[in-house]
Amino acid sequence: xxxxxxxxTQDLNQMEDEAFRLHVRQWIEANYPADLxxxxxxxxWDENKPWYFKLAEKGWLCPGWPRQFGGLGLAPAKQIxxxxxxxxxGCARTNDHGIVMVGPLLINHGTPEQQEYFLPKILSGExxxxxxxxxxxxxxxxxxxRTEAVLDGDHYIVNxxxxxxxxxxxxxWCFLLVRTDKNAKKQEGISxxxxxxxxxxxxxxxxxxxxxxxxxxxxxxxxxxxxxxxLVGTPNRGWDxxxxxxxxxxxYLGSPRLSAYAFTRLRQLAERMGVWEDxxxxxxxxxxxxxxxxxxxxxxVFVDKLRRGExxxxxxxxxxxxxxxxxxxxxxxxxxIAGENAGLLEPMEGNRNLNPTGxxxxxxxxxxxxxxxxxxxxxxxxxxxxxxx
Amino acid sequence: MSQALDDRSExxxxxxxxxxxxxxxxxxxxRVRALRFTDPGFDKGVFAQMGELGWIGLAVAEDxxxxxxxxxxxxALTEEIGAGLAPEPLIPAMLSARLLAAVEDKALLAPLLEGxxxxxxxxxxxxxxLAVHGTSDAPRVFIPMxxxxxxxxxxxxxxxxxxxxxxxxxxxxxxxxxxxxGGNVGTLRADLSRAxxxxxxxxxxxxxxxxxxxxxxxGHMLGLMEKAFEMTLAYLKTRQQFxxxxxxxxxxxxxxxxxxxHIALTRAAVExxxxxxxxxxxxAVRQAAVSKAKARAAESGLLVLRQxxxxxxxxxxxxxxxxxxxxxxxxxxxxxxxSATLHRxxxxxxxxxxxx
Numbered sequence: 001x002x003x004x005x006x007x008x009t010q011d012l013n014q015m016e017d018e019a020f021r022l023h024v025r026q027w028i029e030a031n032y033p034a035d036l037x038x039x040x041x042x043x044x045w046d047e048n049k050p051w052y053f054k055l056a057e058k059g060w061l062c063p064g065w066p067r068q069f070g071g072l073g074l075a076p077a078k079q080i081x082x083x084x085x086x087x088x089x090g091c092a093r094t095n096d097h098g099i100v101m102v103g104p105l106l107i108n109h110g111t112p113e114q115q116e117y118f119l120p121k122i123l124s125g126e127x128x129x130x131x132x133x134x135x136x137x138x139x140x141x142x143x144x145x146r147t148e149a150v151l152d153g154d155h156y157i158v159n160x161x162x163x164x165x166x167x168x169x170x171x172x173w174c175f176l177l178v179r180t181d182k183n184a185k186k187q188e189g190i191s192x193x194x195x196x197x198x199x200x201x202x203x204x205x206x207x208x209x210x211x212x213x214x215x216x217x218x219x220x221x222x223x224x225x226x227x228x229x230x231l232v233g234t235p236n237r238g239w240d241x242x243x244x245x246x247x248x249x250x251x252y253l254g255s256p257r258l259s260a261y262a263f264t265r266l267r268q269l270a271e272r273m274g275v276w277e278d279x280x281x282x283x284x285x286x287x288x289x290x291x292x293x294x295x296x297x298x299x300x301v302f303v304d305k306l307r308r309g310e311x312x313x314x315x316x317x318x319x320x321x322x323x324x325x326x327x328x329x330x331x332x333x334x335x336x337i338a339g340e341n342a343g344l345l346e347p348m349e350g351n352r353n354l355n356p357t358g359x360x361x362x363x364x365x366x367x368x369x370x371x372x373x374x375x376x377x378x379x380x381x382x383x384x385x386x387x388x389x
Numbered sequence: 390m391s392q393a394l395d396d397r398s399e400x401x402x403x404x405x406x407x408x409x410x411x412x413x414x415x416x417x418x419x420r421v422r423a424l425r426f427t428d429p430g431f432d433k434g435v436f437a438q439m440g441e442l443g444w445i446g447l448a449v450a451e452d453x454x455x456x457x458x459x460x461x462x463x464x465a466l467t468e469e470i471g472a473g474l475a476p477e478p479l480i481p482a483m484l485s486a487r488l489l490a491a492v493e494d495k496a497l498l499a500p501l502l503e504g505x506x507x508x509x510x511x512x513x514x515x516x517x518x519l520a521v522h523g524t525s526d527a528p529r530v531f532i533p534m535x536x537x538x539x540x541x542x543x544x545x546x547x548x549x550x551x552x553x554x555x556x557x558x559x560x561x562x563x564x565x566x567x568x569x570x571g572g573n574v575g576t577l578r579a580d581l582s583r584a585x586x587x588x589x590x591x592x593x594x595x596x597x598x599x600x601x602x603x604x605x606x607x608g609h610m611l612g613l614m615e616k617a618f619e620m621t622l623a624y625l626k627t628r629q630q631f632x633x634x635x636x637x638x639x640x641x642x643x644x645x646x647x648x649x650x651h652i653a654l655t656r657a658a659v660e661x662x663x664x665x666x667x668x669x670x671x672x673a674v675r676q677a678a679v680s681k682a683k684a685r686a687a688e689s690g691l692l693v694l695r696q697x698x699x700x701x702x703x704x705x706x707x708x709x710x711x712x713x714x715x716x717x718x719x720x721x722x723x724x725x726x727x728s729a730t731l732h733r734x735x736x737x738x739x740x741x742x743x744x745x
Binding site: 286293294298318378384385 | 625626641685
């Protein structure tokens with residue numbers, strides 16, 4: 001039985017909810033770097049690692065992991081409070097793939113050897129992970145992926161290409177979906193491999209996005225030798241594990257935080273542009289406000305389910321669709337009232353709070369990543385409404 | 390906490406079950422159709438049954454003869470009423486019961502709670518308002534199902550207070566207009582000299598009762614949306630064109646997904662507002678919660694009901710097919726107790742900005 005001592009010795013589940021909330025809030029306010037609140041872009045490891053190490057040192061890096069594996073072991077209701085406080089203060093998202101994806105994957109499906117080797121290195125910040133899922137011809141249709149791994153003695157030989165790999169240049173490990181059986185149905189020939197990014201044959205090329213930011217990468221695999229012991233779970237069953245991991249992502253993408261953040265900036269911009277009192281603007285603003293409030297109510301419905309320990313169904317896609325499209329409508333309105341500032345590269349007047357163009361561009365991929373909204377609507381119509389084929 | 394929650398979901402489930410006896414969700418619309426464009430436009434026997442089931446006094450305290458339940462149960466009930474298209478003026482009766490339960494003279498309350506007498510509150514002086522002016526000689530307008538009233542309750546302003554008078558419907562000057570769903574609304578020109586005084590000041594309780602009626606109406610709309618959408622989904626799964634089930638067409642699938650999102654938002658808004666009221670919220674907090682729910686229900690409600698017609702194609706535009714009845718009822722209730730615009734404005738005027 002694997003046992004990793006948690007750094008946080010106190011069982012925070014014993015605290016009353018409000019006391020816990022205050023405890024988390026005070027610690028964040030005392031420890032989060034003030035200049036990194038609500039960063040306009042996804043931060044790189046160099047900028048982010050002081051915060052990652054603070055969390056690691058405190059033992060708060062992995063709130064959802066069981067204490068046995070060095071996590072905080074928070075009950076669902078406490079995890080939600082923890083997330084709310086992180087979002088409230090505008091803390092940057094860390095390089096968190098190890099925390100939210102690899103950790104839960106290994107805890108559920110890893111061998112004791114894999115758990116013992118990898119989990120402590122995520123907890124310490126020694127291993128930073130990236131996610132090798134999408135490929136040039138396998139985006140929305142992820143199961144069509146073709147990067148292949150062929151067994152050769154005690155190694156897999158990996159060949160192929162991944163794309164949209166977030167912050168791959170910062171990562172020293174990659175969890176990879178590969179095809180291990182070309183003859184099976186497309187969902188049934190996929191496996192999970194853990195790959196050291198220092199292995200010969202791996203090339204990482206940053207992609208500059210519409211924010212002029214190198215958040216994504218292409219990752220090329222040319223005869224990369226991966227020890228067979230780095231396969232997670234059962235060969236050819238990787239798709240089911242990958243799907244189970246996405247349930248976290250679906251509620252995360254439906255959180256009102258992006259829309260709420262943009263909404264506060266919309267008001268600041270309207271005041272600066274002198275349209276705050278304008279009746280037409282107020283009409284639009286009121287609609288957006290109520291949409292945001294109803295999003296919060298609907299989010300609350302799903303959060304309550306998690307709080308009760310239920311697993312979320314496919315209907316959580318409703319949140320992703322509405323949240324991301326609301327985020328876009330808010331930023332559309334910002335651009336509309338910004339006048340000629342709508343063409344500026346940098347925030348207005350050097351004020352990061354007056355950044356209509358930055359938010360407008362950031363809102364674009366929200367309806368694409370995590371399963372495009374068109375795919376989400378397919379999921380809703382088939383799995384929730386039961387519409388045919 | 391969780392015990393209280395369990396009790397609550399149990400009482401909501403029981404209310405939903407009991408509603409099935411009067412307004413069955415899956416039932417045919419024969420009864421509803423037969424009552425259209427008749428007088429009074431609803432069935433007084435069914436109204437009495439609603440009283441016997443405790444619905445009219447649902448939110449009235451038990452010691453006043455009510456069921457002592459809350460808005461969470463009330464919106465569950467009105468949702469079922471909407472899904473079953475029952476034309477009986479339950480929400481206006483609940484409003485009257487709320488008023489009469491708060492006044493000292495309880496003589497009128499019992500017959501209303503039992504469903505034996507239809508008492509409608511004639512509070513409104515113009516379209517699209519929640520304000521009670523209580524002008525003594527102003528005609529009172531848009532009284533739902535006025536053709537079936539046994540008596541009217543009249544709020545009349547006296548300085549800072551709103552007194553309540555009761556007026557027999559027999560002999561009253563009431564002009565009826567038909568509504569789109571086959572019901573009616575009345576305009577009452579009241580002769581106060583014929584009325585009897587019931588209470589000196591119902592201003593505060595009337596304001597609260599109107600909020601509750603607005604929220605109950607949002608629940609009614611939710612029921613219309615759910616049922617019409619259910620019919621539409623069934624149609625999408627069976628209707629064939631071009632040799633295919635039309636529900637396989639992605640454009641229709643995506644539209645259906647969007648309508649589902651609107652329904653989910655409406656449910657979240659309505660049920661969370663009911664929880665706010667049941668927690669004892671007053672003043673701006675109560676009004677903001679109600680306005681948030683009613684604005685959503687009115688706007689998303691009509692959107693969903695319109696789209697249900699569209700997704701049916703030509704058959705949806707016929708009177709013979711039931712889905713149109715949901716749109717027509719939706720048109721009648723969308724602006725009752727305040728339109729989406731009124732409630733959006735009220736929300737914006739009230740709700741504290743929770744910005745950093």
